[in-house]
Amino acid sequence: MKKLLLTVTAVAIGMTGVGLYASPETDQAAFVNYFTKKFPDTPKEDFVNGVYSIDAASREQWIEIEEFPPYELAIDAGEEEWNTAFANGKGYVDCFGEPGVRGNYPYWDESRKEVITLELAINECREANGEKPLKYKRGKIADISAYMAYASRGEPINVEIPNDEALAAYERGKEFYYRKRGQLNFSCFDCHGGGAGNLVRADKLSPAYGHTSHFPVYRSKWGGMGTLHRRFGGCNGQVRAKSFKAQGPEYRELEYFLTYMSNGLDYNGPGARK
């Protein structure tokens, strides 16, 4: 009985903690509201364009860049890779059916009890067919992902949270997002929520709403393509936190949460950024 009482009290205390037990739907509505209020001049569907959705000056430059997009080579390379058979004669098409399936990821896999991302699925397709897995941050995996993203442009972001275990993964991703970390003591949201629109050195900070829609991305600073988890690692490192492994559980759950926050927007990858 004493134990039960303790549990009940603990739960009651937990419930009063702000934000902890809000449903994902409520979370998302508040999240969207936060950004649309903060940037009232930005049409909702434009948040998929990152910092260019809130910064007229750099937007013009970016529109020019998009005329001859630097990610085009990656799309071509990805298409070629897609059409090249594995040593066993099979190909990506045997795993995915068609390239335009970006919109199915990330998802909660009920039997494996983990979040599956597009890049993870690409490598698992390779391994199932006797091919070596690719490195996760750049290179060939970004090419294939770029080709698939391109074929999926206009697909709605619609991440689902089908059960309590998926909800727990979502909650872990959410906690990751709002926790301050690193020597500089910043949370993701400190920069991409409260700080969105501010300058960090020469960079204007983009709003988090729409953040995962356009990956992989060609980034001038990288001089090439990079995946979403490469970006996560870079942002952790910036605040002098140790980054996590690309496609490890932490970043996959972070992707799950952050993509859910953009539900209702459209996929528009690959993208070009400074």
Next chain:
Amino acid sequence: MNLSLIKVCATAIVLSFASFNAAAGDFSAAWDAADAKRKEAGKMGAEWRDTGKMLKQAKKAAEEGDEAKAMKLVAKALEQSEDAIAQYQREGNLWAARVPQ
């Protein structure tokens, strides 16, 4: 070089070696403790970016005989991990207040 000078040099070398060995014991215990703390922070997902690097540099400094530098780096790494763990614990109560309502 005369014989007495060689003797002096040899004594100096032996002496410094002995004192280095004693300090090396201290160093390696201090290094182990700092590395354990780093791992503790790591398990929480709270490790900072440069802590591991500092510990590597400390090892290198010790190997090169720069004891003072080595110990200083170990102390700094330990402090970072303690701060990282404190940050993690503090944030346990604070993060949720940042979620837009």
